[in-house]
Amino acid sequence: MSSTTAVRMGEQSNVSAAVAEWAHGLTFEDIPPRVVEEAKNQILSVIAAIHAGHFSEVGRMVSRAMKDWCPGKEATLIPSGERTSVHYAIFGNAALSMALFYDDGLLGGHVGSTSVVVPMALAEQLGSAGKDMITAQVIANETASRLGLAMLTDALTEYRTPAAHRLGAALATAKLRKLDAAQTRSALAMAVQDPGVGIRAGFIGSDAKILSAAMSSPAGVQAAELAEQGLVAQGDPIAGEHGLLDLVGRRGAAGAFRTLGEIWLTETLTYTPFPCSSHVAGAIDCISALLRQHNIDGRKVEKVEVTVGPDAFELDQEAQQSFAGSETNPSALAFSVRYCVAATLLDKEFSPRQLTRDRIRDEAVWDLAGRVEVKVDPLAESDLRERSLRRQVERASHLGFDVGRIDLRGVRAALATKVRVSLKNERNFEIQRDSPMGTGAGPFGDDRVKTVEDKFRRETRYTLRKERMEKAIDLIHHLERGTPANVKEIVRNSCSER
Numbered sequence: 001m002s003s004t005t006a007v008r009m010g011e012q013s014n015v016s017a018a019v020a021e022w023a024h025g026l027t028f029e030d031i032p033p034r035v036v037e038e039a040k041n042q043i044l045s046v047i048a049a050i051h052a053g054h055f056s057e058v059g060r061m062v063s064r065a066m067k068d069w070c071p072g073k074e075a076t077l078i079p080s081g082e083r084t085s086v087h088y089a090i091f092g093n094a095a096l097s098m099a100l101f102y103d104d105g106l107l108g109g110h111v112g113s114t115s116v117v118v119p120m121a122l123a124e125q126l127g128s129a130g131k132d133m134i135t136a137q138v139i140a141n142e143t144a145s146r147l148g149l150a151m152l153t154d155a156l157t158e159y160r161t162p163a164a165h166r167l168g169a170a171l172a173t174a175k176l177r178k179l180d181a182a183q184t185r186s187a188l189a190m191a192v193q194d195p196g197v198g199i200r201a202g203f204i205g206s207d208a209k210i211l212s213a214a215m216s217s218p219a220g221v222q223a224a225e226l227a228e229q230g231l232v233a234q235g236d237p238i239a240g241e242h243g244l245l246d247l248v249g250r251r252g253a254a255g256a257f258r259t260l261g262e263i264w265l266t267e268t269l270t271y272t273p274f275p276c277s278s279h280v281a282g283a284i285d286c287i288s289a290l291l292r293q294h295n296i297d298g299r300k301v302e303k304v305e306v307t308v309g310p311d312a313f314e315l316d317q318e319a320q321q322s323f324a325g326s327e328t329n330p331s332a333l334a335f336s337v338r339y340c341v342a343a344t345l346l347d348k349e350f351s352p353r354q355l356t357r358d359r360i361r362d363e364a365v366w367d368l369a370g371r372v373e374v375k376v377d378p379l380a381e382s383d384l385r386e387r388s389l390r391r392q393v394e395r396a397s398h399l400g401f402d403v404g405r406i407d408l409r410g411v412r413a414a415l416a417t418k419v420r421v422s423l424k425n426e427r428n429f430e431i432q433r434d435s436p437m438g439t440g441a442g443p444f445g446d447d448r449v450k451t452v453e454d455k456f457r458r459e460t461r462y463t464l465r466k467e468r469m470e471k472a473i474d475l476i477h478h479l480e481r482g483t484p485a486n487v488k489e490i491v492r493n494s495c496s497e498r
Helices: 002-011 015-025 033-054 057-066 086-098 117-126 130-151 162-176 181-191 207-214 216-228 251-259 278-293 310-320 337-347 363-369 378-387 389-396 408-413 446-460 466-477 484-493
Strands: 071-076 301-308 372-376 417-423 428-433
Touching: 015 130, 015 162, 015 181, 015 251, 033 057, 033 086, 033 117, 033 130, 033 446, 033 466, 057 086, 057 207, 071 086, 071 117, 086 117, 086 207, 086 216, 117 130, 117 162, 117 216, 117 484, 130 162, 130 251, 130 484, 162 181, 162 207, 162 216, 181 216, 207 216, 251 389, 278 301, 278 310, 278 337, 278 417, 278 428, 301 310, 301 337, 310 337, 310 372, 310 378, 337 363, 337 372, 372 378, 389 408, 446 466, 466 484
Parallel strands: 301 372
Antiparallel strands: 301 417, 417 428
16 A cells, blocks of 8 residues: 555645545555564653653643643543543643653654654543554654654754644544544644744743643644544645745655655654753763773763764754753753763763752762863764755755655764763773664664663653563553553553552
């Protein structure tokens, strides 16, 4: 079916209708096994991020606010196990998954907060089988990430594209609620009718980052529910004249959807083992490797030189503008190479614990961060900018936008990081990583599975007994064979015992 669908999309002048048609027609059997495996990894990674977010300061505030909202018994808040309406379960779980920048990303966006959270809540509510949940998840991944690519303008767009979350949520809901083709088209059209714009100025150094998915995903679900009740929306709101991409100056980028069913962006998933921006993860990965190889005392470090790509450098500079010493918002620190490197050297780890208020107040971290120099290799800067995803999208949007021509090696090259640590006794240590651990730089394999399993165990250990933890992992790895009862068992085993 996949190639046939792609050909129809190439001939279809209404891009929105073609995307809806693909989502409506996709079956589990159409999805390659390797994509299914990555989807299951993504579930483990997002649930781990929700657990970590639950214990963060932002997570606790979200949980307190939700206690006064409309109650219900349709779906579950993770990891507390509290029951609420499906819309509020999606809001709460999506917010927690983004609280610490610990959510997974793929080419075009960090959409796991929608593509995992929405199908999981709806499958619990509707009694869907495991393969149906995976199918809806892959639909959300593939469509939301392509819209994110089409709208990409800067290094932060992938984090803050509400329209992508709305689109993915609407199509995942349409699939699980078994809407017909016409209803699915209406669901898509209503979802992107009022897409919202993620404001960069309110992102770094702001708790508002959690709203990108938390407020958009329920709206996408509601669009599908309204379409099911008979509301009709037509036209081509994605790529038509005066449509979304036309308004952002990227109408030609609608070609990103042409490869649906042929190229699977789910395969580009990155599972970050650190609660930070993927642009910073390379520096933490380098420091972690040096700490494993050498007995480095962070208190004896004289200077650290970190060479990064242009995007990482830009975000580090922007994060500095939000610094306020011990009162700095953890959101800003997730983009700061300086802070993350200093905290990792002193604590020999970078986890949610390095983003707590108590840790941020430690002047020793700020003192060492002041001795971290971040720079871009001048010989490589021009080449990296040309090969960056942003530049490739700018060029491709005027040439039909063939996703298959995006140079993933070039995109990953911008994540390469080099670190030199100089001690006060004049000893030096150097290391270079081509890409951070957990990135989609290689094919599916045991290393990527281990990354997500380790992350899941590490972040759920404070809430789950070992038996529940391992049971959840096993159920997720066999989700395609799971019954509706097994799906509910995954949710139950991902929550604390009350």
